[in-house]
Structure formats: C-alpha cells, structure tokens
Amino acid sequence: MRVLAAMSGGVDSAVAAARAHAAGHDVTGVHLALARNPQTFRTGARGCCTLEDSRDARRAADVIGIPFYVWDMAEQFKADVVDDFVAEYAAGRTPNPCLRCNEKIKFEAVLDRAVALGFDAVVTGHHARLGADGLLRRSVDEGKDQSYVLAVLTREQLDRAVFPLGDSTKARVREEAAERGLAVADKPDSHDICFISDGDTQGFLQRQLGDAPGDIVDGRTGERLGSHNGAYGFTVGQRKGLDLRVPAADGRPRYVLSITPVTNTVTVGPREDLEVGVVTASKVIWHGESTSVECDVQLRAHGEVYPATVTIEGDTLTARLTSPARGVAAGQAIVAYQRSADGDIVLGSATITASAPLATARA
Incomplete structure (x- = not known):
C-alpha cells in the first residue's frame, strides 16, 4: 500500500x-x-x-x-x-x-x-x-x-x-x-495550543479581539459582582481569575456558569449550579447502527466518562446522563462510546450547543 x-x-x-x-x-x-x-x-x-x-x-x-x-x-x-x-x-x-x-x-x-x-x-x-x-x-x-x-x-x-x-x-x-x-x-510531548507559543490563551484572544468590558453577575440573584475586559477570556466551569469584588455570603468559591456574548455578561454561581443532566449537540458524525442507544459519553478531551442514553434526530444529538456532569461547555465535542471486549468503540461525535440542569433532565 x-x-x-x-x-x-x-x-x-x-x-x-x-x-x-x-x-x-x-x-x-x-x-x-x-x-x-x-x-x-x-x-x-x-x-x-x-x-x-x-x-x-x-x-x-x-x-x-x-x-x-x-x-x-x-x-x-x-x-x-x-x-x-x-x-x-x-x-x-x-x-x-x-x-x-x-x-x-x-x-x-x-x-x-x-x-x-x-x-x-x-x-x-x-x-x-x-x-x-x-x-x-x-x-x-x-x-x-x-x-x-x-x-x-x-x-x-x-x-x-x-x-x-x-x-x-x-x-x-x-x-x-x-x-x-x-x-x-x-523529545517532550507537545502540549497546550500549538499556535499560542507562550501558553497565554487569554492574552492571545485579547490581542485578537481587543478589550470588551462587561459585567460578571450572580446567576441566582442577578447581582453585579464584578467586571471583565472580555467575556472571551472565560469558559464554563472556570474558578480562577474571576476577580470578584463582592464575596459570596456563604464564603464558598464561585464558578463560571454561562457566557452571554450578546450582553457581554459572564454569569457565576456555586459549584452545584454547574450540574447538567441533558446535553444537546449538532454537526453529528454517527457510526452506530442505532439512533437510540445506551452508551458512555465523554464531554472533554481526557475528561470523565458518563453513562447516558443518546438519541439522534436529524442533525441533533441529545444525551441524557444518568449522573450529573459539571463544566459542560458549548463548543466542545461530545463523543459516544460503546463498551466492548476489544476496547471502547467510538459510535460518533457532535459539537455541544447547549446543556440543561439536572432538575430539568428529571422533569
């Protein structure tokens, strides 16, 4: 060959x-x-x-x-x-x-x-x-x-x-x-993002997109907690670098829950508010024989694997997780795996577009 x-x-x-x-x-x-x-x-x-x-x-x-x-x-x-x-x-x-x-x-x-x-x-x-x-x-x-x-x-x-x-x-x-x-x-393994030589992703994005000041708000109360120079500098699940001016009443750390580009707002909240039970994705590549299957899903590279029920309807993949996942970010891939004696088989993948809280998934 x-x-x-x-x-x-x-x-x-x-x-x-x-x-x-x-x-x-x-x-x-x-x-x-x-x-x-x-x-x-x-x-x-x-x-x-x-x-x-x-x-x-x-x-x-x-x-x-x-x-x-x-x-x-x-x-x-x-x-x-x-x-x-x-x-x-x-x-x-x-x-x-x-x-x-x-x-x-x-x-x-x-x-x-x-x-x-x-x-x-x-x-x-x-x-x-x-x-x-x-x-x-x-x-x-x-x-x-x-x-x-x-x-x-x-x-x-x-x-x-x-x-x-x-x-x-x-x-x-x-x-x-x-x-x-x-x-x-x-030779050492490659790491980080190859086109960002210094490893400073936020600095790279700021040079590309410029400053775009906006608010950081509490996801439960809507209270303004701080400001940022660009919502692009954050990702769902992020804890460090928030620079919040108003401490949490319970003293617990807060995490990025969502990013809204239209209003340039970053919404934060406690760790449990990151929990999701349903993940929706588009741009589906599917190799499985069935369009509704019990399988495992992975939501980030080298991330945790979650048992789920995955269904495909047209170009939409929906995964209902049996246990909550945290820090699920739109833009990442969801990959479905079927366990087998010869190693986990890739059933397919799609690009995450949205996720719903665990309470919504149980409704």
Missing part, C-alpha cells in the same frame, strides 16, 4: 512512519508547515509546527529511509483552525483546536491531496485503534488515548486512515524510537 505519513517532528509520528515502513508499505513522509512565519523556532516542543519540529521530522525520515517533503498549509491552518478558534471564543463557546485540526487539516486537506497524488492512505501517530471492522477504538494506553479528537472523522476518512500506535503504550513507543535510532525518542 502506498501511504503518506504525517510527521510532526515528535516521537509518535516518527515511530508510526517507521512501523508502516517496516510493514512493507511504500511510505513517504510529509511535515505540515502550519506557522505563518517560516522562521518560527522554539526550544523544547510546545506545539508541532516549528522550524525545529520540521528539522526533527526530516532527520527521522532520513533514519527510516523514506522520502520526505514539507507542505505549506499555513494559510489553511489559520483560516480553519486559528480563525475558527478566535470566532468560537468570541461567540461564547469553548473550541477544541486539536479536534478542528484533525478534521480540517490532517484528514480533509491532507487526505484529499494525498488521494489526488495517488496515495492509498494517511498514517499518523495518534494513539487510537482501527479494528478489523473498521471502527475507531480507544488506544490500549488510555492515558494517551486520542480517539476523542478523532471522533469527528467520517467513515470515508477512517477508511483511508492508519494508526499504527494504538496497540502500544507511550512508554513502549519511546523505547522503540530509541531502538530504531530516532533522535526524537526523548
């Missing part, structure tokens, strides 16, 4: 490419240049799109013995991931840029170009598995599992995807990299 290996410059994608090559596939490596400034360079990996990462990917390809190219996708990355990230926060939602990058860049733009060039599939270093039935499953290393951010992929995209690392732990991947002589064996 002729495959294109997406090589970020990290250990996972390097070992994935090496395994594909060792399996007898005709492998070509490609690094995606996503930074608009080609001179971007950071010591130590925060992301996966620096000049340093490109050089690491090229060295790995040389060791493996495969052709290597760099594809400039900076403009598309900015439009589909960075601009989307900013727009979602401006609209009061909390996006997941890694999920959007997988959807729009790695498994849409890259896969489309790969197929046009005659490749059969795209290989990546994601920690997830594709079973013999073609269904996406969690990695055996649940601590590194990335099926949540891959659940947005369509059936057609999964049919042309190869995930060689899903049956290995991260520790084993690093050991194998060292055995193969790959210099990235001990």
Whole structure:
C-alpha cells in the first residue's frame, strides 16, 4: 500500500512512519508547515509546527529511509483552525483546536491531496485503534488515548486512515524510537495550543479581539459582582481569575456558569449550579447502527466518562446522563462510546450547543 505519513517532528509520528515502513508499505513522509512565519523556532516542543519540529521530522525520515517533503498549509491552518478558534471564543463557546485540526487539516486537506497524488492512505501517530471492522477504538494506553479528537472523522476518512500506535503504550513507543535510532525518542510531548507559543490563551484572544468590558453577575440573584475586559477570556466551569469584588455570603468559591456574548455578561454561581443532566449537540458524525442507544459519553478531551442514553434526530444529538456532569461547555465535542471486549468503540461525535440542569433532565 502506498501511504503518506504525517510527521510532526515528535516521537509518535516518527515511530508510526517507521512501523508502516517496516510493514512493507511504500511510505513517504510529509511535515505540515502550519506557522505563518517560516522562521518560527522554539526550544523544547510546545506545539508541532516549528522550524525545529520540521528539522526533527526530516532527520527521522532520513533514519527510516523514506522520502520526505514539507507542505505549506499555513494559510489553511489559520483560516480553519486559528480563525475558527478566535470566532468560537468570541461567540461564547469553548473550541477544541486539536479536534478542528484533525478534521480540517490532517484528514480533509491532507487526505484529499494525498488521494489526488495517488496515495492509498494517511498514517499518523495518534494513539487510537482501527479494528478489523473498521471502527475507531480507544488506544490500549488510555492515558494517551486520542480517539476523542478523532471522533469527528467520517467513515470515508477512517477508511483511508492508519494508526499504527494504538496497540502500544507511550512508554513502549519511546523505547522503540530509541531502538530504531530516532533522535526524537526523548523529545517532550507537545502540549497546550500549538499556535499560542507562550501558553497565554487569554492574552492571545485579547490581542485578537481587543478589550470588551462587561459585567460578571450572580446567576441566582442577578447581582453585579464584578467586571471583565472580555467575556472571551472565560469558559464554563472556570474558578480562577474571576476577580470578584463582592464575596459570596456563604464564603464558598464561585464558578463560571454561562457566557452571554450578546450582553457581554459572564454569569457565576456555586459549584452545584454547574450540574447538567441533558446535553444537546449538532454537526453529528454517527457510526452506530442505532439512533437510540445506551452508551458512555465523554464531554472533554481526557475528561470523565458518563453513562447516558443518546438519541439522534436529524442533525441533533441529545444525551441524557444518568449522573450529573459539571463544566459542560458549548463548543466542545461530545463523543459516544460503546463498551466492548476489544476496547471502547467510538459510535460518533457532535459539537455541544447547549446543556440543561439536572432538575430539568428529571422533569
């Protein structure tokens, strides 16, 4: 099989490419240049799109013995991931840029170009598995599992995807990299958001959107408790950084309950007011055979899993949780999993649009 290996410059994608090559596939490596400034360079990996990462990917390809190219996708990355990230926060939602990058860049733009060039599939270093039935499953290393951010992929995209690392732990991947002589064996994992080099998301958004002063109010009484310079700087479930001028009568901490862009208002309240029992979502990608199923749902990357009843009606997914979840933010993905003896199977995903309190769910 002729495959294109997406090589970020990290250990996972390097070992994935090496395994594909060792399996007898005709492998070509490609690094995606996503930074608009080609001179971007950071010591130590925060992301996966620096000049340093490109050089690491090229060295790995040389060791493996495969052709290597760099594809400039900076403009598309900015439009589909960075601009989307900013727009979602401006609209009061909390996006997941890694999920959007997988959807729009790695498994849409890259896969489309790969197929046009005659490749059969795209290989990546994601920690997830594709079973013999073609269904996406969690990695055996649940601590590194990335099926949540891959659940947005369509059936057609999964049919042309190869995930060689899903049956290995991260520790084993690093050991194998060292055995193969790959210099990235001990390279730190990427973390945070790759296009925010200093890790200051609020500062990045402020530079993009400017100051937008508004009120912070009590969700139960409507009392004004403080002010902010931009509602985009908050997310549902947030506790730190509220800078409230009026202390709570009971002395307990307060959390962000909701964000209303129309009035530029951030609403806060006690922790129990974060509890929700019904989650509604749109942009549904569904692989399950039934449109009404008892399953588990995950509401954030590496977040807690909740038993639920999920129903699909048109392009709307509704999940009724059997126990309350907290900090459910619009813009995040809800991913449904079916337990099986061969690992949790991804039934589908959707983008969260709204949630209802537990009391509403029981009504």
